[in-house]
Amino acid sequence: MKVTIVGCSGSYPGPDSPASCYLLEADGFRLVLDLGSGSLGALQRHTSLYDVDAVCLSHLHADHCLDMCAYHVARTYGPQAPYPTLPVYAPADAPSRLGAAYGMPDEPEMEHAFDFLPLSPGSFEVGPFTVTAGLVNHPVEAYGFRVSHGGTSVAYSGDTGESAELVKLAAGADLLLCEASFVERPGLPADLHLTGRQAAQHAAKAGVGRLVLTHLVPWNDQKTVLEEASGGGYGGPLELARSGAVYELT
Ligand SMILES: [Zn+2]
Numbered sequence: 001m002k003v004t005i006v007g008c009s010g011s012y013p014g015p016d017s018p019a020s021c022y023l024l025e026a027d028g029f030r031l032v033l034d035l036g037s038g039s040l041g042a043l044q045r046h047t048s049l050y051d052v053d054a055v056c057l058s059h060l061h062a063d064h065c066l067d068m069c070a071y072h073v074a075r076t077y078g079p080q081a082p083y084p085t086l087p088v089y090a091p092a093d094a095p096s097r098l099g100a101a102y103g104m105p106d107e108p109e110m111e112h113a114f115d116f117l118p119l120s121p122g123s124f125e126v127g128p129f130t131v132t133a134g135l136v137n138h139p140v141e142a143y144g145f146r147v148s149h150g151g152t153s154v155a156y157s158g159d160t161g162e163s164a165e166l167v168k169l170a171a172g173a174d175l176l177l178c179e180a181s182f183v184e185r186p187g188l189p190a191d192l193h194l195t196g197r198q199a200a201q202h203a204a205k206a207g208v209g210r211l212v213l214t215h216l217v218p219w220n221d222q223k224t225v226l227e228e229a230s231g232g233g234y235g236g237p238l239e240l241a242r243s244g245a246v247y248e249l250t
């Protein structure tokens, strides 16, 4: 499985990366996890928009799903339209929320381009991948994912505070893409986001092969995020996510 970090900026796009978006490829199948603000542009460095086979949205905050509006334009009005309806696994509110964001008078209109499939906790098959979705701790319905193929696995936290479910999803995974949105300070809110140290603690408990810190918020000093993660008791390879980075899992 090939994992490409398309967007790793947290909460809003930064100067060097769009918001959350990851491209997973195996057996010629392309699965996109999240399509946050600005990510549709960078995604085209790695694949044609018309070669994507499925999308999974972790939750419906703008930095994880807003470019679905732009993608709707590309798939509805592109030169070879109509394109096949694209499966989109997402929280059940996705059609109405994205339709409202787009400004559609008639919300099912977006369903000409996308086949919205409501997420719930559990495993399902997407092309050659087995995807496991688990509810994580965030103020809205939010999922973390584990995606497996051919004996390899990547786990993605989505947005979450401390979460036993995330440890479960990531158990033994080759790669954990874990959010590290917060720098440590007194009075951080619970059930919202993780610090680098907490991300590393989750990675250590799950025994993952590699930890990549992502959802990096532009107003933070990322060196501090990485330093805090280094003190989290995780002994494996640890680094900051970077737009364009590729991980080949074998
Ligand atoms: Zn976010």
Ligand SMILES: [Zn+2]
Pocket: 059, 061, 138, 159
């Ligand atoms: Zn969020």
